[in-house]
Amino acid sequence: MAEVVLNTGDTAWVLASTALVLLMTPGLALFYGGMVRAKSVLNMMLMSMVTIGIVSVLWVIYGFKLAFGYEANSQWFGEISLSGLGSAVNELTNNGGVYPVPLLAFAAFQLMFAIITPALISGAIADRTKFTSWAVFVAIWVTLVYFPVAHWVFAFGNKVGDTITGAGFLAGRGVQDFAGGTAVHINAGAAGLAMAIILGRRFGWRRESMRPHSLPLVLIGAGLLWFGWFGFNAGSALGANGVAALAILNTQVATAAAALGWLLVEKIRDGHPTSLGVASGAISGLVSITPACAFVAPWAAVVIGLIAGVLCALAVGLKYLLNFDDSLDVVGVHLVGGLWGCLAIGFFGSSAVNSVGLNGIFYGGGTALLGKQAFGAFFVLAYSFIVTLIIGYAIDKTIGLRVKEEAEISGIDYDQHAETGYELTSSSRGGYSS
Amino acid sequence: MKLITAIIKPQKLDAVKEALVSAGITGMTVSEAKGFGRQLGLTEVYRGAQYKVDLLPKIRLEVLVSSSMADKAIKIISDAARTGSIGDGKVWATTIDSITRVRTGESGEAAI
Numbered sequence: 001m002a003e004v005v006l007n008t009g010d011t012a013w014v015l016a017s018t019a020l021v022l023l024m025t026p027g028l029a030l031f032y033g034g035m036v037r038a039k040s041v042l043n044m045m046l047m048s049m050v051t052i053g054i055v056s057v058l059w060v061i062y063g064f065k066l067a068f069g070y071e072a073n074s075q076w077f078g079e080i081s082l083s084g085l086g087s088a089v090n091e092l093t094n095n096g097g098v099y100p101v102p103l104l105a106f107a108a109f110q111l112m113f114a115i116i117t118p119a120l121i122s123g124a125i126a127d128r129t130k131f132t133s134w135a136v137f138v139a140i141w142v143t144l145v146y147f148p149v150a151h152w153v154f155a156f157g158n159k160v161g162d163t164i165t166g167a168g169f170l171a172g173r174g175v176q177d178f179a180g181g182t183a184v185h186i187n188a189g190a191a192g193l194a195m196a197i198i199l200g201r202r203f204g205w206r207r208e209s210m211r212p213h214s215l216p217l218v219l220i221g222a223g224l225l226w227f228g229w230f231g232f233n234a235g236s237a238l239g240a241n242g243v244a245a246l247a248i249l250n251t252q253v254a255t256a257a258a259a260l261g262w263l264l265v266e267k268i269r270d271g272h273p274t275s276l277g278v279a280s281g282a283i284s285g286l287v288s289i290t291p292a293c294a295f296v297a298p299w300a301a302v303v304i305g306l307i308a309g310v311l312c313a314l315a316v317g318l319k320y321l322l323n324f325d326d327s328l329d330v331v332g333v334h335l336v337g338g339l340w341g342c343l344a345i346g347f348f349g350s351s352a353v354n355s356v357g358l359n360g361i362f363y364g365g366g367t368a369l370l371g372k373q374a375f376g377a378f379f380v381l382a383y384s385f386i387v388t389l390i391i392g393y394a395i396d397k398t399i400g401l402r403v404k405e406e407a408e409i410s411g412i413d414y415d416q417h418a419e420t421g422y423e424l425t426s427s428s429r430g431g432y433s434s
Numbered sequence: 435m436k437l438i439t440a441i442i443k444p445q446k447l448d449a450v451k452e453a454l455v456s457a458g459i460t461g462m463t464v465s466e467a468k469g470f471g472r473q474l475g476l477t478e479v480y481r482g483a484q485y486k487v488d489l490l491p492k493i494r495l496e497v498l499v500s501s502s503m504a505d506k507a508i509k510i511i512s513d514a515a516r517t518g519s520i521g522d523g524k525v526w527a528t529t530i531d532s533i534t535r536v537r538t539g540e541s542g543e544a545a546i
Contacts, residue, residue: 209478209485270479277481317482 004092007100010239014105017235021112024228025052025119031221031279032123035328038213039411040127041421047122047134054138055115060085063114064107066147068095070158070166077148078155078166083107096156096164096171099238109235110154117146117184123328124192125199128408131416133401137195140391145191145384146183152380153183175376176349176358176369178247179236181291181341182380189335190381192326194388199402201325203409210327215275222279226255229286233293243354247293251286254293254305258285261309277313280333284312287337292345295357300348304341312337335381342377346370435530435543436504440495441469441523442515447493453514459497459507461546467494473520492523498533498546 029048033041055063060083069079085107093099093106118138122129153175157167170182177183204210212218233251237244262281263273288308289301296304316332319325326332346369349360359365395401402408407415414420442450447464454462468489475488499507504527511525535545 206483207486209480209483209487211480269482274481313482320483 004098004100006092006102007239010099010241011101011105013240013244014101014109014235014238017231018105018109018112020228020231021109021116021235022052022228024112024225024232025049025116027221027224027228028116028119029221030217031225031283032126032328034214034217034219034221035123035212035276036126037210038422039420040413041213041217042413042417042419043129043131044122044126046131046417047129048119050131050135051119051122051138052115054135055118055142056111058139058142059083059107059111059114063142063147064110066143067114067150068107068110068155070155073166075167075169075172076151078151093238094158095154095238096167097159101238106238109238110150113154113180113184113232114142114146114150117180117188118142118191120184120188120330120334121192121195124196124326124330126327127202127412128199128402129412130400130403133395133399136399137391137395137401140395141191141388144391145187145387149183149187149380149383153177153180153376170376170379173372173376174358175372176295176345177291177342177376178294179233179290181287181338182376185287185290185334185338186342186377186380187384189331189333189338190384191388192330193324193335194385195392196319196324196326196331198389198392198396199325201323202327203405205325206320212276215279218279219275222282226282226286229255229290233290237294243294246298246353249298250293250296250301251289253298254289254301254308255282255285257302257305258282258288258309258312261285261306262313263309265310265313280316280329281309281313284308284333284337287334288312288341288344291338291341292348294354295345295350296348297350297353300344300350300362304344304348307344308337308340311340339377339381342373343370346373435533435546436499436501436507436527437530438495438497438499438504438507438511438525438527440497440511440515440525441467441492442495442511443517443521443523444491444493446515446517446522447495450495450511450514453510454497454507457506457510459499459503459510461498463496465494465496467492471521471524476521490521498530500543500546501529 025048029045033045036044064083065079065081067078072079088103091103093101093103118141152169155168156171157164230248234244234248259278259281262277266277267273285305285308312333315336316329347360347362349358349369350363351357351359358369360369469492470488478485478487508525533545534541
């Protein structure tokens, strides 16, 4: 076998994608921050920002090895040891095959996924979560849920010659998830559902509409997420190549179609297409095309996106039927959109667009792929939901998860951070009153 | 001397202000307010869910007038603020004991 040498084009794209995916988390902070009420904007944004801090540090201590190590030769987790990234400057990435990209670039790229996944959960528990408890939750959750699940899905093992060792449970079974429909979106959505159930509903939920305090922030955040998502999806090709090009185009058209689909539902059902709708619709498209972006043709991406927009617009109403306060619709958008995207591969998957892809039902591949996709999607859903319930319950019974009622009503920003988002007049404390 | 207080729809502020000024009533204080009347607000649909919104945005307009002008001022305001639909608001008058102009120290009707 010829020795693989570092490819500068591939490396440059993975490095650029790393920066793009990082930007998604501050983008998410804006997206979520605009959606909450003015009195909790800072807490909402800080939940994302502190996640960047916590997960980055854990990643270089042990997280990377736990997710992508292979020496344990386990399909459930990588390796329990220090990451050892410091000595890897000259190593290339080996993830089911050797990529001409430095291992450190791959580690940095994958770190950004590990950051945004727990940050996504914060939307389900807006306005009412103790900040230190959130920080503890993030550290435990990435350790017990994200790092192992990332191993199941994204770790294709150590390939030496024709032998692969330590491939992940779902990756090894041929579940197709290009950029994280299971590991990121279903995972975060199921965890968000569990945490919303444990924390309980906000005071005044259903009685007050709790409208977003700043839709311009929501739209800026959605725009940054959309932009960064090109790195998320196309960067997952781990190279500057045709697969990355397919992923970037599919990401664009699915997102565009989903935004239109959501607006259509609102126009027909409520009479008004809304700015929150166009933002949520775009995110639902990005979520649903994430697992499928390199396995389907662009026409299929449009269909997947359009259905995602319609489906998620209807799904966000579920919380009212089931009576849980998933404040910013993490379940309706990420869990439902993620499930749809994973299952959609079983219908629209095509080996013609990607040589490692498989044919779905519409390309004569039968139902085998759909079965695998459903298994992977629901396996991650169940694991994440159950383990998150246990983690959340344990934190709630020890240090407590929820702020006091008075703090929640007067504003969590001042209670938890001694700051307020908007000091608009000299006599106000940004909406805080005691 | 009377203090006229009017709660009106925000979109009627300009019409009321112009009507008062053209009738020679100058000087008013306007503040943004929220409230509800007999209808207890209204029902709105947002993101597919229905909500009862009781406190609706209103404008509170306060005008000081001499007692002889009070009825005229109330009529001007209520005519200008009327749309005919629910939520048009209310106007009332309160008797004032004393008024002092801060700059000159004038008091009574001279301070209006």
